[in-house]
Amino acid sequence: MGPVLDVVLSTGFLAAILGVSTPYVLAALGGLLAERAGVPNIALEGSMLSAACTGALVAGYSGSVWAGAVCGIAAGALLALLLGVLHLYLGADAIIAGIGLNLLAAGATSYTVFALLGDKGGTSRLHSGALPSVRLPLIEDIPGVGAVLSGQNVLTWAALAATPVVAWLLYRTRFGFHLRAVGEHPEAARSVGIHVHRVQFRALALSGALAGAAGVFLSMGAVSFFVTGMTAGRGYIALAAVFLGALRPCGVFLAALGFGTAEALAVQLGNLDVPSQLVSAIPYVFTLLALAFFAWRRRRASRTDAAPAPLAGPAVLESP
Amino acid sequence: MTSTLEPAAEQQGRPETQGRREFLATRRRTVVVELTMTVLTVAVAVLIAFLVVLATGKDAGGALDALLTGPLERTPRIGRWLADATTLSLLGLSVAIPFRARQISLGAEGQVYAGALASALVAINLHLPPVAAVLVPLGAAALAGGALGAVPGVMKARLGANEIVATLMLNAVVVRVFDYLLTDHLKAPGSSAVQSAPVRPDSALPLLSDFFQVPLDQANIGLFGMLAVAAAVWFLLARTPLGYRIRITGSNPDFARYGGLDVPRTIEWSFVIGGALAGLAGAHLALGIYGGLQPDMAGGLAFEGIVVALLGRNNPVGVVAAALLYSYLRVGGDVMEQQTDVGSDAVTIIQAVIVLLVTARALPELVKRYLARREAR
Amino acid sequence: MEPTEETGEPVATDTAPPALEAVGLGKTYPNGTRAVSDVDLSVPRGEIRAIVGQNGAGKSTLMKLLYGLEQPSAGQLSVHGRRVRFSGPQDAIALGVGMVHQNLMLVPSFTVAENAVLGVEPGRAGRVDRAAAAERTAALAEQSGLAVDPTARVDTVSVGMRQRAEILKALHRGARILILDEPTAVLTPQETTDLFTAVRRLRDSGMTVLFISHKLKEVREISDRVTVMRAGSVIGTVRTEESTPAQLASMMVGREMSLDVAKPPARPGARVLRVRGLSGPAVHGVSLDIAAGEIVGLAGVEGNGQTELVELLAGLRRPTAGSVTVDDTDVTHLDAAGHRRAGIAHVPEDRLSNGAALDRSIADNLIVDRHDRPPVARRGILRTRRIRELAEDLISRYAIRAPHPDAAAGALSGGNLQKVVVARELSAKPRLLLAAQLTRGVDIGAMHFMYERLLEARDAGAAVLLVSADLGELLALSDRLLVIKDGRLVARFDDPAGLTEEATGLYMLGVERHPDERITAGVR
Amino acid sequence: VSTDSDSTESGKSGKLRIKFVINGNLGDRSFFDSAYAGLKKTEKDLGYSLKVVELGSDRTKWSSGFEDAASGDDYDVLAAGTVDTVGFISKLAPEYPDKKFWLFDGSVDYTGRSGCSNKCANVYSVTFKQNEAAYLAGFLADKLVAAKALPGGAGNEKVGVIGGVQIPVIEDFVVGFKAGFKAAGGNPSSGVLVQYVGGDNPFGDPAKGKQIASAMYGQGAELVWPVAGSSGLGAFESAVAAKRYTFGVDSDQFKTLTDASQRQTVVTSILKNAGNALYLAAKANKAGTLAYGKPAAVGLAENGVGYVDNTNFDKLVPAAVRTELEAQAAKVKSGAVKVPSAF
Numbered sequence A: 001m002g003p004v005l006d007v008v009l010s011t012g013f014l015a016a017i018l019g020v021s022t023p024y025v026l027a028a029l030g031g032l033l034a035e036r037a038g039v040p041n042i043a044l045e046g047s048m049l050s051a052a053c054t055g056a057l058v059a060g061y062s063g064s065v066w067a068g069a070v071c072g073i074a075a076g077a078l079l080a081l082l083l084g085v086l087h088l089y090l091g092a093d094a095i096i097a098g099i100g101l102n103l104l105a106a107g108a109t110s111y112t113v114f115a116l117l118g119d120k121g122g123t124s125r126l127h128s129g130a131l132p133s134v135r136l137p138l139i140e141d142i143p144g145v146g147a148v149l150s151g152q153n154v155l156t157w158a159a160l161a162a163t164p165v166v167a168w169l170l171y172r173t174r175f176g177f178h179l180r181a182v183g184e185h186p187e188a189a190r191s192v193g194i195h196v197h198r199v200q201f202r203a204l205a206l207s208g209a210l211a212g213a214a215g216v217f218l219s220m221g222a223v224s225f226f227v228t229g230m231t232a233g234r235g236y237i238a239l240a241a242v243f244l245g246a247l248r249p250c251g252v253f254l255a256a257l258g259f260g261t262a263e264a265l266a267v268q269l270g271n272l273d274v275p276s277q278l279v280s281a282i283p284y285v286f287t288l289l290a291l292a293f294f295a296w297r298r299r300r301a302s303r304t305d306a307a308p309a310p311l312a313g314p315a316v317l318e319s320p
Numbered sequence B: 001m002t003s004t005l006e007p008a009a010e011q012q013g014r015p016e017t018q019g020r021r022e023f024l025a026t027r028r029r030t031v032v033v034e035l036t037m038t039v040l041t042v043a044v045a046v047l048i049a050f051l052v053v054l055a056t057g058k059d060a061g062g063a064l065d066a067l068l069t070g071p072l073e074r075t076p077r078i079g080r081w082l083a084d085a086t087t088l089s090l091l092g093l094s095v096a097i098p099f100r101a102r103q104i105s106l107g108a109e110g111q112v113y114a115g116a117l118a119s120a121l122v123a124i125n126l127h128l129p130p131v132a133a134v135l136v137p138l139g140a141a142a143l144a145g146g147a148l149g150a151v152p153g154v155m156k157a158r159l160g161a162n163e164i165v166a167t168l169m170l171n172a173v174v175v176r177v178f179d180y181l182l183t184d185h186l187k188a189p190g191s192s193a194v195q196s197a198p199v200r201p202d203s204a205l206p207l208l209s210d211f212f213q214v215p216l217d218q219a220n221i222g223l224f225g226m227l228a229v230a231a232a233v234w235f236l237l238a239r240t241p242l243g244y245r246i247r248i249t250g251s252n253p254d255f256a257r258y259g260g261l262d263v264p265r266t267i268e269w270s271f272v273i274g275g276a277l278a279g280l281a282g283a284h285l286a287l288g289i290y291g292g293l294q295p296d297m298a299g300g301l302a303f304e305g306i307v308v309a310l311l312g313r314n315n316p317v318g319v320v321a322a323a324l325l326y327s328y329l330r331v332g333g334d335v336m337e338q339q340t341d342v343g344s345d346a347v348t349i350i351q352a353v354i355v356l357l358v359t360a361r362a363l364p365e366l367v368k369r370y371l372a373r374r375e376a377r
Numbered sequence C: 001m002e003p004t005e006e007t008g009e010p011v012a013t014d015t016a017p018p019a020l021e022a023v024g025l026g027k028t029y030p031n032g033t034r035a036v037s038d039v040d041l042s043v044p045r046g047e048i049r050a051i052v053g054q055n056g057a058g059k060s061t062l063m064k065l066l067y068g069l070e071q072p073s074a075g076q077l078s079v080h081g082r083r084v085r086f087s088g089p090q091d092a093i094a095l096g097v098g099m100v101h102q103n104l105m106l107v108p109s110f111t112v113a114e115n116a117v118l119g120v121e122p123g124r125a126g127r128v129d130r131a132a133a134a135e136r137t138a139a140l141a142e143q144s145g146l147a148v149d150p151t152a153r154v155d156t157v158s159v160g161m162r163q164r165a166e167i168l169k170a171l172h173r174g175a176r177i178l179i180l181d182e183p184t185a186v187l188t189p190q191e192t193t194d195l196f197t198a199v200r201r202l203r204d205s206g207m208t209v210l211f212i213s214h215k216l217k218e219v220r221e222i223s224d225r226v227t228v229m230r231a232g233s234v235i236g237t238v239r240t241e242e243s244t245p246a247q248l249a250s251m252m253v254g255r256e257m258s259l260d261v262a263k264p265p266a267r268p269g270a271r272v273l274r275v276r277g278l279s280g281p282a283v284h285g286v287s288l289d290i291a292a293g294e295i296v297g298l299a300g301v302e303g304n305g306q307t308e309l310v311e312l313l314a315g316l317r318r319p320t321a322g323s324v325t326v327d328d329t330d331v332t333h334l335d336a337a338g339h340r341r342a343g344i345a346h347v348p349e350d351r352l353s354n355g356a357a358l359d360r361s362i363a364d365n366l367i368v369d370r371h372d373r374p375p376v377a378r379r380g381i382l383r384t385r386r387i388r389e390l391a392e393d394l395i396s397r398y399a400i401r402a403p404h405p406d407a408a409a410g411a412l413s414g415g416n417l418q419k420v421v422v423a424r425e426l427s428a429k430p431r432l433l434l435a436a437q438l439t440r441g442v443d444i445g446a447m448h449f450m451y452e453r454l455l456e457a458r459d460a461g462a463a464v465l466l467v468s469a470d471l472g473e474l475l476a477l478s479d480r481l482l483v484i485k486d487g488r489l490v491a492r493f494d495d496p497a498g499l500t501e502e503a504t505g506l507y508m509l510g511v512e513r514h515p516d517e518r519i520t521a522g523v524r
Numbered sequence D: 001v002s003t004d005s006d007s008t009e010s011g012k013s014g015k016l017r018i019k020f021v022i023n024g025n026l027g028d029r030s031f032f033d034s035a036y037a038g039l040k041k042t043e044k045d046l047g048y049s050l051k052v053v054e055l056g057s058d059r060t061k062w063s064s065g066f067e068d069a070a071s072g073d074d075y076d077v078l079a080a081g082t083v084d085t086v087g088f089i090s091k092l093a094p095e096y097p098d099k100k101f102w103l104f105d106g107s108v109d110y111t112g113r114s115g116c117s118n119k120c121a122n123v124y125s126v127t128f129k130q131n132e133a134a135y136l137a138g139f140l141a142d143k144l145v146a147a148k149a150l151p152g153g154a155g156n157e158k159v160g161v162i163g164g165v166q167i168p169v170i171e172d173f174v175v176g177f178k179a180g181f182k183a184a185g186g187n188p189s190s191g192v193l194v195q196y197v198g199g200d201n202p203f204g205d206p207a208k209g210k211q212i213a214s215a216m217y218g219q220g221a222e223l224v225w226p227v228a229g230s231s232g233l234g235a236f237e238s239a240v241a242a243k244r245y246t247f248g249v250d251s252d253q254f255k256t257l258t259d260a261s262q263r264q265t266v267v268t269s270i271l272k273n274a275g276n277a278l279y280l281a282a283k284a285n286k287a288g289t290l291a292y293g294k295p296a297a298v299g300l301a302e303n304g305v306g307y308v309d310n311t312n313f314d315k316l317v318p319a320a321v322r323t324e325l326e327a328q329a330a331k332v333k334s335g336a337v338k339v340p341s342a343f
């Protein structure tokens, strides 16, 4: 246990947490935007996957990682927009449409990779490169902090920056204002002339773009190639973080970071003589306990203060 | 005090009956329109699938033929279709019940494993008289699934914890614990594959092929069990006080509470019953399909159960119909992948396109709107 | 008495085009309901036009057409003489049309100011300047005399303030034509008076106002002319000063009708409800008794604890102190189901949020309190035929205008939905009836009908607690009257006959107060 | 899936038609890909025809997929791999006695006591003694780290093994590796870090593979051996960043990796040569000497498993260690050393 403790307290571990958390944070913030606009985005996973694939392919063929990143993010946004078309215009249930789109992304990425490279496994034969890491010349030299912060991928920085940006967007801008109104009471928003669907489309595009950035991080940051199915359920974890974070940017960020920490911890604990399956269950048990604890505290708090009942419940997934 | 409203009531008498006739006619028409439109959308979806195949430059006609008629070509495929539909229906029903109470439970996956585990443990280890040998494991599966359903149910009903997170997390935990138990404790000695010892022959669900004397793959009496369960779920929802409570709670929980219903308990029951049904689906896999436990034994079925529930609009009859349709496409897809040049990825894409189009209910809406407008003139 | 068909020449003699003009306007909903048909309407600038009609007459639908929320299936619309086609409310807003909806359209988690500016937020470069929003709202509130707290979250403020926030919303958008769909239904007399002052002030500054109400007294007080609708059509438009309430009523229902409530004196029996020192959220130490066969009115300015008191008595909230017994059952710590078993029925003040399940059938809505016992259920099984019979019976006895018991409750008009609620609660043959805002939003025909049912219930031996924002209604129906202020009882009139609204208002506002001994006399 | 030649035509032309049924998907960078490559070679060299059926990873489809594949008349040999298909083959072989079945990386029961009712007389099955190759890997690993022989290394004495999931086939690698590590004088319980990728896509999650490898390097591993399909690809990136070393698996990853700096980290690759075994089986089949009806197991001696000895290996491994390794290999081949197995 001693050496493990050392490792856990090391700067390398803290740096690893940031890296591991990056896709969760980005995708969860994306999920948050969609959810707050009243459209549950189960297609986060699909957005991530298609972005990861597109990014690696474009970067590989064009030779520019930036072109790859932009196209990847666009692919993520596109898939979310497809969800918008299906749900908002064609009346599809958002949850099934999301599941269907995840299926579509899985099939289409694998199909494309095979059609282009003749390899079903992924794009590892293609030189696509990774997005650069950011070195922080001065901070780098500060013991402790330097090793944690310097050398992180640009998208990790983007993830850290995304949280305040999303919060600012939601609470300070006209767009965010409309977005929350649309999610909470679409009729009210419509009655003051807000184009509900337009706002929801934009929110979905942003949501997909953020999930896309998460996917691009996987294939062009964490590693530098695409492997079929490489998102490995991270989109669903991100979705859990959206709700665990109580639909608030800060909470969602902390929840996503919590998942990242738990996963990084599980990676470190993996060497102990504990069955690997049980170790990998730790983050989830931890989440369940946290969920129950926070819910219990919220409930107790609301029991004691005598505020009138709200007009409507918090925006949750729409009723099936 | 003379009622000043007598004339009003009388005046309403005539248009009332006319309104009633109109209402009933509209309702009948709606059913017909919905059915026709569902068939039409499926047709359009298949057409688009055809175009997808055509775009990949493969033999689209052959592929479509395989997709649409393949499942009926050989009796084992019919059996596979029915067996698949059995699991999917149970899973769809398991999701539909909490959905009716407006609880988005995504916990079917974990409940399937819990059910499979419980039923297999009983069916491997206990020596029971013939009929009990089947029923006791089934009961154990329902109990295990229900107990697992109770966890997010209680968390939601009593604490208000988000059920989506709770169920997703619980799935992850249960699947890992299942894997651990299977690899470290239940793996059959001497087997090089990770799988449990087979269930006792008495506990295996009797195969339909033994009754009908045609090879029907693994289709088993679980099919009839499932139909009975679907009927029971219909009865529960439509004809029992608990079902009424579930429906009302799903429609407006504030109203339910005001009306004197115990909303938290109703929510818990919806989770528990849903969990029990998913547990039965797990038992169907363990006792009927695999005859034991295997890792990853639910495949993608748990999530597809959600699709089926929503396609069937959380209505038991609809869910069974949707499950039959969906598993038909699953089998058809496999036939297409085996018999033609269309690759497994393209099959996945086609299935996704079909799911997406069938859920997109715009077409029926547009037609209905058109009909309403024409009538209004 | 046939009203004169009249197409509405402008009251003002100038030749300016009417602010609003509709020709042959019609609307059929996708489900086939023809809510508005062939309506001609012309409202000159600077006029307050009242629109009246029975529940379901199509008033709200007509207003939604004028505001672009619904698109007409026939006819044309002009604003200030310009032919227009609204593709959505944004078009109407751009032309200076503002609307306050019957069901308030506010975002619960936003503040009053944020709601007021929603859609036209102040601020530069895509940002929202919340301070400016609050300032502007405060200024507008000042100007128009609509008092609000701009920084309070909407879900924490009173209904009256929500209503005012809605009007500010329209004003903030620079509305020149203001549609008010039943704005007074939830207001106290004082609030109504203030609202009318504000509306007149707006009219005098050139605003055109369309005003919907079921209260003919208000209509006569505020409007210049009245347009009467029945079954989707305009029956006629009359000058307010030339009309009588009886004439308007008969135009609405299509025949003569009396507006008086015949109320035989009460014959109180044994005590049914006994409340002692009841405290809970917003309620402090309330003690009262209600006997069988009497109606006790509870007056108070909205937000003084009457909602909470009723919900405590209905078991929807938990008391922190005190006791409640009904007949001999101590229900203090029981839940809603326990209260219902003890014989309490409850007509909730907000039928949309907890009085009904809108997407369930009328039949389902009628059996919620008795779904698990005979005759509705036997041996754990629902008996659909019995349910159907029960529903048909209640629909015909309470004259609910519904095509079929299986029709969704949400498809009913407001008044008819209220009848469903009342039918359910009264048919339970309660020992104690808690009736909150019994006639909110229902037309005069239905209103009278409700009064009669209420009196019937009383005479059949029920104890009734009546809470209403309509003081006139309280005074007319109550056998005894209590006044609540800040969660405490402040006055008790054992014989309210001869009591005036003004006199009662003084107690409601806390200007006067009865001594405690008088309030608790006989209550031991 | 890609049919690699038209089955009806090959039927007429009398070519031997192989149908390769995969209970998974191609692209696993492991034995399915390797087996596919070997079978593919038979088309060119032996004039066979090949059709591939991918059943995907959804187990609910496997049983019927095999049943359906076997029922067609468009093949002569049905090839399948992994222990998970043993049950299906055992059931189908007696039902289709005129067809041949090739099973690799798993063995049917030829006694007739369970499984095949015809004692699987038409089944050729071959298993791989991956533990033997893993043993050599462990032996080599300890020799390298104990001697601090790797150029530019940090001089750590630990090594890491990354498995996909904890299943017997993977465990067989781990057990063999630890035995070899011990035989070389190391202490496997402190010197060998073992970790599994797990999760929703254990063999296709390179990001997680990279995290684990990084953690291992962080905990003082001098080299890491990923046995986790595509997840392992992340480990090579990690090795470059940490400036440490790796072993490859299943194919010579010094050749297959595209990135030059990643290639340099690959000391050797441990091969489990399914493709080669199938190719040899096909050749024997053509010659009429393929042994149906009894189990075959190929290890070091039969060249069914092995390690790669290439230029990088020569560069990185000191001559003394190479000699010792060869001596160990000879002992394993001769049976003088019995390598423990997870089965």
Ligand SMILES: Nc1ncnc2c1ncn2[C@@H]1O[C@H](COP(=O)(O)OP(=O)(O)OP(=O)(O)O)[C@@H](O)[C@H]1O
Pocket: C029, C030, C031, C033, C034, C035, C053, C054, C055, C056, C057, C058, C059, C060, C061, C062, C102, C411, C412, C413, C414, C415, C416, C441, C443
């Ligand atoms: N969205 C809708 N879809 C279908 N029918 C509707 C819809 N809204 C209203 N109706 C129907 O149209 C008719 C007119 O309704 P409307 O709301 O305009 O009545 P109203 O005059 O405002 O009644 P109230 O006084 O109760 O508010 C009613 O029969 C109502 O049931």
Ligand SMILES: Nc1ncnc2c1ncn2[C@@H]1O[C@H](COP(=O)(O)OP(=O)(O)OP(=O)(O)O)[C@@H](O)[C@H]1O
Pocket: B240, B241, B242, B245, B260, B261, B262, B263, B265, B266, C337, C372, C378, C379, C380, C381
């Ligand atoms: N008002 C209620 N709200 C929520 N759950 C309830 C309510 N009443 C009973 N239940 C629970 O629901 C389950 C089913 O109740 P149901 O009314 O169908 O049967 P029962 O009343 O117990 O049986 P019986 O009809 O023989 O009296 C029971 O476990 C019961 O505890």
Ligand SMILES: [Mg+2]
Pocket: C059, C060, C061, C102, C181, C414
């Ligand atoms: Mg209205």
Ligand SMILES: [Mg+2]
Pocket: B241, C372, C380
């Ligand atoms: Mg009962």
